[in-house]
Amino acid sequence: xxxxxxxxxxxxxxxxxxxxxxxxxxxxxxxxxxxxxxxxxxxxxxxxxxxxxxxxxxxxxxxxxxxxxxxxxxxxxxxxxxxxxxxxxxxxxxxxxxxxxxxxxxxxxxxxxxx
Amino acid sequence: xxxxxxxxxxxxxxxxxxxxxxxxxxxxxxxxxxxxxxxxxxxxxxxxxxxxxxxxxxxxxxxxxxxxxxxxxxxxxxxxxxxxxxxxxxxxxxxxxxxxxxxxxxxxxxxxxxxxxxxxxxxxxxxxxxxxxxxxxxxxxxxxxxxxxxxxxxxxxxxxxxxxxxxxxxxxxxxxxxxxxxxxxxxxxxxxxxxxxxxxxxxxxxxxxxxxxxxxxxxxxxxxxxxxxxxxxxxxxxxxxxxxxxxxxxxxxxxxxxxxxxxxxxxxxxxxxxxxxxxxxxxxxxxxxxxxxxxxxxxxxxxxxxxxxxxxxxxxxxxxxxxxxxxxxxxxxxxxxxxxxxxxxxxxxxxxxxxxxxxxxxxxxxxxxxxxxxxxxxxxxxxxxxxxxxxxxxxxxxxxxxxxxxxxxxxxxxxx
Numbered sequence: 001x002x003x004x005x006x007x008x009x010x011x012x013x014x015x016x017x018x019x020x021x022x023x024x025x026x027x028x029x030x031x032x033x034x035x036x037x038x039x040x041x042x043x044x045x046x047x048x049x050x051x052x053x054x055x056x057x058x059x060x061x062x063x064x065x066x067x068x069x070x071x072x073x074x075x076x077x078x079x080x081x082x083x084x085x086x087x088x089x090x091x092x093x094x095x096x097x098x099x100x101x102x103x104x105x106x107x108x109x110x111x112x113x114x115x
Numbered sequence: 116x117x118x119x120x121x122x123x124x125x126x127x128x129x130x131x132x133x134x135x136x137x138x139x140x141x142x143x144x145x146x147x148x149x150x151x152x153x154x155x156x157x158x159x160x161x162x163x164x165x166x167x168x169x170x171x172x173x174x175x176x177x178x179x180x181x182x183x184x185x186x187x188x189x190x191x192x193x194x195x196x197x198x199x200x201x202x203x204x205x206x207x208x209x210x211x212x213x214x215x216x217x218x219x220x221x222x223x224x225x226x227x228x229x230x231x232x233x234x235x236x237x238x239x240x241x242x243x244x245x246x247x248x249x250x251x252x253x254x255x256x257x258x259x260x261x262x263x264x265x266x267x268x269x270x271x272x273x274x275x276x277x278x279x280x281x282x283x284x285x286x287x288x289x290x291x292x293x294x295x296x297x298x299x300x301x302x303x304x305x306x307x308x309x310x311x312x313x314x315x316x317x318x319x320x321x322x323x324x325x326x327x328x329x330x331x332x333x334x335x336x337x338x339x340x341x342x343x344x345x346x347x348x349x350x351x352x353x354x355x356x357x358x359x360x361x362x363x364x365x366x367x368x369x370x371x372x373x374x375x376x377x378x379x380x381x382x383x384x385x386x387x388x389x390x391x392x393x394x395x396x397x398x399x400x401x402x403x404x405x406x407x408x409x410x411x412x413x414x415x416x417x418x419x420x421x422x423x424x425x426x427x428x429x430x431x432x433x434x435x436x437x438x439x440x441x442x443x444x445x446x447x448x449x450x451x452x453x454x455x456x457x458x459x460x461x462x463x464x465x466x467x468x469x470x471x472x473x474x475x476x477x478x479x480x481x482x483x484x485x486x487x488x489x490x491x492x493x494x495x496x497x498x499x500x501x502x503x504x505x506x507x508x509x510x511x512x513x514x515x516x517x518x519x520x521x522x523x524x525x526x527x528x529x530x531x
Binding site: 005006007008009010011012013015045046047048049050052057058059060062064071074075078092110111112 | 152153159162163164165168174176177178179182260261262263264289290307308309311312313316317414415
């Protein structure tokens, strides 16, 4: 039985069919084929959120995981995100939490906050 | 009164892109007026990723994307003023604005208006019931959460399946709120497919298509909402009511170009509720250009930026006194097409192509998009699927045009 998926790699949102041999059809680009395979074997997401920050401009600093994390660990990562704090000055790419929730990826700032 | 070559109203992605491209065309006397405390506009609150695949060939979050442009503005030392609210612009381009430094009038030689869009409200759709605290637009809730750190509620229902609503469904879920569902009046979602997947399905949030909110209950504070199914005429069907006990109702029911300044200046309005423009993005007032969401609401910031660049280049040409050709033809949104931007295209020069942006009025499968002049079909393109939530961009080669008088009509035609 082939499994139907919506590709989330780009805004186009192709409808993918992945068969039991992990052959992907319906994709418009190689990234879609890679996503289809990955989504069946080990679904992963990039998580974006905010952490508390002492900046006068914004009370929170936007962050993201530097790579994808397993989909079923997203809520664990969120718990760690909610305990984290960014200290000004913050620069894009600054590591806020290393190896967040044991996922092997870092939590990094996605904007500058320099008061 | 101080005179400035190019005044750009709005320091979001469209305005910054316009400033940078005008600068790169040799214009040096530029001023960006930005209403809020920071450059970047709406992207400051769009902390999710998915931006920049066209512009930078990589996936960025909103803040990362906007900072690429802030860097470009700063590298060029283009002046900008923050907390500067433009009150009005006279038809001869005198800009009146206030900022913490005082109130000012400046004479602009050229203007780019890039003031974005605003959210449709509960009143605009005549939503029934009370108006307690807890009914809030999705973008406003996003601002509170992503810039100020406040979660507006714990039990949430969302009306409207546009992208902001979907993104907020995920965002509030991640922050610990329970999102009970999303209702959409139409039988299809107006959001991107991938957002249906990663924002709703990933979190098992139900999407109620062909449903709308038929009652809002609560004195002072929201207590519950009621949704009902709608029939093919979009009228609620009695007996299909469902009640949800919630403390928050988010509205994601459409965006409207924030076109008030151009309206008051007397620029002619188009079908998009933005101004009519030609293919250089000039409004009906010479030297006044419009781009980004104030012209028509976009799905992707990459296209907003592309439009900003066009407006910047056109403003530079205007300032240098470069003549545009005088032969112009109109564009028409034919059957099945909601609108076409631009409203007029210059055909003096026969080289290259005409870029037409449009949206269809309803989802269709196996149809032709037909480009015609009078009775003559210039070109038709088969579309296996076409939906209103995705803006179409088509480059029509100018050499196909049969004359320089008859308008170009875009229509949806069923496949035989």
